[in-house]
Amino acid sequence: MTDIPLAHVLILSSLLFTIGFVGVVVRKNTLFMLMSLEVMLNAVGVAFIGAGSVWQEADGQIMFMLILTLAAAEVAVGLALLIRMQRRYRTLDIDVLSKMKG
Amino acid sequence: MSLFASIEGLFYLAALIAVIASLKVVTGKNTVHALLYLVISLLAVAVCFYLMGAPFAAGLEVIVYAGAILVLFVFAVMMFGLGVDETMHAPQSKGLSLWFGPMLLAALLLIELVFVIDNSELKLQLSNKMVDAKQVGILLYGPYLLAVEIASFLLLAGLVAGYHYAKPEHQGRRL
Numbered sequence: 001m002t003d004i005p006l007a008h009v010l011i012l013s014s015l016l017f018t019i020g021f022v023g024v025v026v027r028k029n030t031l032f033m034l035m036s037l038e039v040m041l042n043a044v045g046v047a048f049i050g051a052g053s054v055w056q057e058a059d060g061q062i063m064f065m066l067i068l069t070l071a072a073a074e075v076a077v078g079l080a081l082l083i084r085m086q087r088r089y090r091t092l093d094i095d096v097l098s099k100m101k102g
Numbered sequence: 103m104s105l106f107a108s109i110e111g112l113f114y115l116a117a118l119i120a121v122i123a124s125l126k127v128v129t130g131k132n133t134v135h136a137l138l139y140l141v142i143s144l145l146a147v148a149v150c151f152y153l154m155g156a157p158f159a160a161g162l163e164v165i166v167y168a169g170a171i172l173v174l175f176v177f178a179v180m181m182f183g184l185g186v187d188e189t190m191h192a193p194q195s196k197g198l199s200l201w202f203g204p205m206l207l208a209a210l211l212l213i214e215l216v217f218v219i220d221n222s223e224l225k226l227q228l229s230n231k232m233v234d235a236k237q238v239g240i241l242l243y244g245p246y247l248l249a250v251e252i253a254s255f256l257l258l259a260g261l262v263a264g265y266h267y268a269k270p271e272h273q274g275r276r277l
Contacts, residue, residue, distance in 0.1 A: 003109045003227070004154060012117045012150070016124055023128035031133055031179070035140055038171070039124050042147055045163075053154040058237040061159045062246050065238075068166050069253040073260030075171050079178040080267035086182050087271070 009050030016043035030085065030092045034078045041071045109227060112214055113153045119207050120146035126203065133179050137172065138204040144168040145211055153218070155228065158235040 016039055023036025045064045052060015082092060089096045123143035130136035144167045151160040218224055242250060 004113050008114075008117075009154065012120070015121055016147075019121070019124045019128055027128070029133075031175075031182070032128070032130070032136065035127055035136060035175070038140065038167075039127060039143065042144065042167070045159075046147060046150065049151050049154055049156045049159050052233065053156055053231065056231065056233060058233050058241045061156050061233060061238045062242055062249070064156075064159050065162065065242070066249060066253055068162060069256055072166065072171055073256050075174055076260040076264040077267070079174060080264040082178060083181055083268050092182065 004050075004053075006050055006054045009054075010047060013043045013047040013050065016040075016046060028094050030082055030094050033094065034075065034082070037074070037078075038071060041067055041074075107221070107224070109153050109224065112218060112224075113150060115214060116146045116149040116153065116211065119143075119210055120150065123204075123207055134176075135204075137175055137179065139207075140175075141168050141172050142204050142207045142211070144172070145208070149211055149214060153228070155231040156233055158233075158238050 020036045020038075020040030020043060023039065024033050027033050027036065045067050048060045048063040048067070050060070052058065052063075085097070086092060120143050123139045123146060126139040127136050127143060130139060144163060148160045148163040148168070151157075151163060218228070
């Protein structure tokens with residue numbers, strides 16, 4: 001059993017998640033949206049590690065590693081798309097993409 | 103033991119730093135400064151992981167998140183050529199004031215880490231509840247083997263997609 005109560009870890013996690021979510025919704029710059037997504041993924045990692053440390057199991061850390069993998073792949077694809085967007089529209093404003101046709 | 107010298111106190115301090123740095127990331131105007139704050143936020147979360155008894159995850163957080171993923175961001179920002187834009191519109195050299203925020207938060211984290219490493223009583227308390235890398239490794243290559251394989255597929259997909267989207271367009275052929 002750890003000294004840090006699980007409730008406080010979860011509060012930290014939800015705080016970080018909310019900050020990231022607000023960032024994704026409010027910001028118009030796609031680069032900042034990607035960074036806020038990182039903050040959100042990180043918040044989920046905090047929740048997993050906290051739960052894993054309360055029950056003294058390694059499963060939480062394994063889930064965190066899977067999230068890490070997901071974040072790495074997401075950033076690679078996301079930044080490549082941003083580079084493509086910058087090249088074509090000369091801006092990173094998300095509103096430019098509202099005219100995108102399928 | 104006083105609140106600051108306990109693991110909880112240190113955890114709350116690191117958590118506070120993480121929240122402040124994340125707020126600065128979301129509200130920032132300058133991309134590079136926001137990236138600096140993001141690094142601080144990730145380092146603070148790594149300290150939280152260490153204090154929660156997950157040193158392996160803390161190391162991974164520093165190496166993979168703050169090391170690799172943030173470097174990817176920095177490379178992308180350099181490719182976007184935001185540097186030119188900044189030099190035209192940014193006010194002339196405000197000295198060290200721009201460095202102050204990230205430096206202060208990073209220094210707080212450093213003091214905290216040195217304190218934990220230096221204090222033998224805290225170290226003993228931490229080592230009692232650690233889930234070390236060995237347990238993680240045994241689980242990872244035991245029950246979670248399939249998840250590891252799937253994660254490697256995901257990384258391969260990310261690699262291929264990143265290469266495909268970022269390569270220069272050919273004439274007359276879009277995407």
